[in-house]
Amino acid sequence: MDFFLEGLRQGVLLILKGNREVLGITSFSVYVAGVSTLLACAVGVPLGFVVSSTRFWGRRAAITVLNTTLAFPTVVVGLIVWGLLARNGPLGALELLYTGWAIIVAEVILASPIVAALTASAVQGVDARVRRTALTLGAGPLRTHWEVAREARYGLLAGVVVAFGRVLAEVGAAMIVGGNIRHHTRTLTTAVALAASQGDFALAMALGLILLALAFTVNMLLQIFQGRGHA
C-alpha cells in the first residue's frame, strides 16, 4: 500500500511541479485527439446525415457496416494503417509511419464511425416537422439540413465528445503506428504503458491521473449535452 500511495504522491507532485515530460506528452495527446476528432467530424457528420436522412439502395447494409465499425478492434486498425504506411506498403512513399500523422490517420478511422453513428442517431431523433417546415417555407436542401442539424446540435456535440474521449483513451493503434517515440509520438496512453512496464510508477500515475481528469471532463461535457438534448 505504501508503494501505491508513494507513487500516487510523486505522481501528483510531478503534475503540480509542471514536469516538462508530463506536459509534453499531455499536450501532444490532446493535439492528436483534437485534430483526429475534427477530421473524424468532417467525415462522420456528413456520412451520418446521408445515412439517416436519405433513402438509397443498400441503406440498411450501410447502417450495419457503420455499426460494425464501431466495434473495430483498435489494434486491428493500427495493424491495417501500419501495413498501408509501412515503407513497403502502398502509402509508404508518404513517410508518415511513426509520426503524429500516422496516429491521426488511425484515430480518424476509429472515430469517424462513432461520429457518423451518433450523428445518424441524433438526426433520426429530430422531429420530422423540422424538415417539412423548412422545406415548405422555401428552404433549399442545405438550409434544410442546417435546420435539422441545429435541432440535433446537442446530439451532434455528444458525438464529438464521445469521439474525442475514445481517441484520447486509445492505446493499441497509437502504439503500433506511432511507435511510442519520446518527444515525438508518445501519447498519454502509450506513455503510461511504457512507464508501468519500466517500473516508473510515479510517472505512470501522473499521466494516468491526467488521463482520468480528461476522461472525467469529457464525460461531464457529454452529460451536459445529453441533458440539454433531452430538455
Place this chain on the structure above:
Amino acid sequence: MLRAQHIQYRYGSRLVLSVDEFGLEPGLITAVVGANGSGKSTLLRILAFVDRPWSGLLELDGKVISSREARRTARRQVTLIEQQPFLFGGTVRANCAYGLVIRGVPKADAKRRATEIIDRMGIEALAGRKAVALSDGERQKVAVARALALGPRILLLDEPVSAADPSSTNHLYRVLTEERDRGLAICFSTHRLENAYRWSDRLVALVDGCTSPVTPENMFRATLPDGEEPPFARVGPLRIQVVTDRRGPVTIAIPPEDIVVSTEPLHSSIRNQFAGRITRISDDGHGRVGLNVDVGFDMLARITPAALTDLDLSLGSSVYLSVKAVAVQVL
C-alpha cells in the same frame, strides 16, 4: 392551378392514399373532410411538394412537376401549415420573418412584412415572445402568420383550428376568406363539418385515402355479416338495411338530404326508420336547416326552413328519420 392526378402514397406496403383527381383553383377555398387516418395530412403534404407520391402526377399551372428542381421551385408558391406546427427557436417575429429571410429578402424588409402580418392576424401581443413558450392555439396562429408573410399562391392548412377557441376560429377563417378574395387558392382539412360548410367553397371527403362521391355527414363504420340477405349494416345499436353485394367491414354514408323527417312513424316502402330527439338545429348558410338527431348516435338530416316550421320542430322534439335502403351508400 394545382392538379393531382392518380396519386398514390404508401407507408411500407399499406396504401394510405389513392386519389384520382384533385385540383385547387385561385380564389377558391377547398375543404378536405375525413376521419382521422383518412389521408388528409398525407394529401396536403403531397400537394405541398414536401412528400413525393409513389405514383401519379402533380401539375402546377399546367406543367408537370417531377424533378427535384421543379419541386423546389414549386414549393416557393405553396405553403403548408401542419396541424401541430413546428416553430423555430427565437421570437414569434423571427419565426414570421424566417421564410422571407431564407428567400433572400433583406432583414429589415422581412421584419416589416412580418410585423404587418402579425398585426393582421391580431397577435401583436405575441410578437416579442419566445416561440417555444406559446400555447398550441397561439402556435397555430403564428404558423398561419408565418405562411401568409410569404405571400404564397396556394395555402394548405391541416386542421388549422384544432387548438383554437371559437373567436380565434372565426378570425382565422375570416382572414382566409380575405386571402381567397385576393386570389389565393386555399385548401384546409378539418373534421368539423360545420367549419367546412361555413367557410369553404367546395368540399371533398376522404374515406380510407380515397375521395368519396358523397359528403361526409352520416358516414359510419359498419359491418355487413356474411350470408345475410337482405344485408343489414350494424352501426352501434342500429341495423340499417342496405343494397350491396359487399360483406364484412365497410363504410356507409347516408346523405342528409335523403333523410325524411316526420313526427310520426311512416307506413311506407322505406326500409329504415329510426326514432330520436333533436339535439341541434343549425343554419348551414345555404338556405337549409341541419337537424342533428340522437338516434343512438348522432345523425344529421337536412330540411328546408319551411319544413321546420310546418313540423313545429325545436330542440328536444321527438322525430322519426326514414331512409330508403337504396339511399344508403356503401363506400
